[in-house]
Amino acid sequence: TGHELGHKKEAFDRWMAKIVLAVVGYGHFFIEHNKGHHRDVATPMDPATSRMGENIYKFSTREIPGAFRRAWGLEERRLSRRGQSVWSFDNEILQPMVITVVLYTLLLAFFGPKMLVFLPIQMAFGWWQLTSANYIEHYGLLREKMADGRYEHQKPHHSWNSNHIVSNLILFHLQRHSDH
Numbered sequence: 001t002g003h004e005l006g007h008k009k010e011a012f013d014r015w016m017a018k019i020v021l022a023v024v025g026y027g028h029f030f031i032e033h034n035k036g037h038h039r040d041v042a043t044p045m046d047p048a049t050s051r052m053g054e055n056i057y058k059f060s061t062r063e064i065p066g067a068f069r070r071a072w073g074l075e076e077r078r079l080s081r082r083g084q085s086v087w088s089f090d091n092e093i094l095q096p097m098v099i100t101v102v103l104y105t106l107l108l109a110f111f112g113p114k115m116l117v118f119l120p121i122q123m124a125f126g127w128w129q130l131t132s133a134n135y136i137e138h139y140g141l142l143r144e145k146m147a148d149g150r151y152e153h154q155k156p157h158h159s160w161n162s163n164h165i166v167s168n169l170i171l172f173h174l175q176r177h178s179d180h
Helices: 011-023 031-038 056-081 094-111 114-135 163-169 174-179
Strands: none
Touching: 011 031, 011 094, 031 094, 056 114, 094 114
């Protein structure tokens, strides 16, 4: 849901994406996916594109930290162009991070230390879901590098799609990944 809301143009929907992703502490996905992955998909520069022969565990150890680093770099450049500090509240990585910290603090205060067991589990589950989707959607696909050093434009064949009704309902249209 956070993935789909992050593609919307309305400010309310985009804030909802940040909130949904903040619940699992993965708010940087909002920036990385829309401004990094979409630009670099199916190229060696994209940490969210799995390589041919790469298993999901190796991919996750590359994708998860790589996605955060790229998101932070993208936000740093965007804010620098605007003359703002990366540590300002205009940083769209820090916004959901603050939500995560406040939410987890409230849950710990309300339910007690037993949340220290459940919060990491639900966080890991959310991260694994997004990582698994990234792994499957572009596994082994590469865009052709042109003579000028740029990569060909993204096309539907640079992601794996499924036209099944059940996956459409379960994954909120994610099975038609190239459509977005």
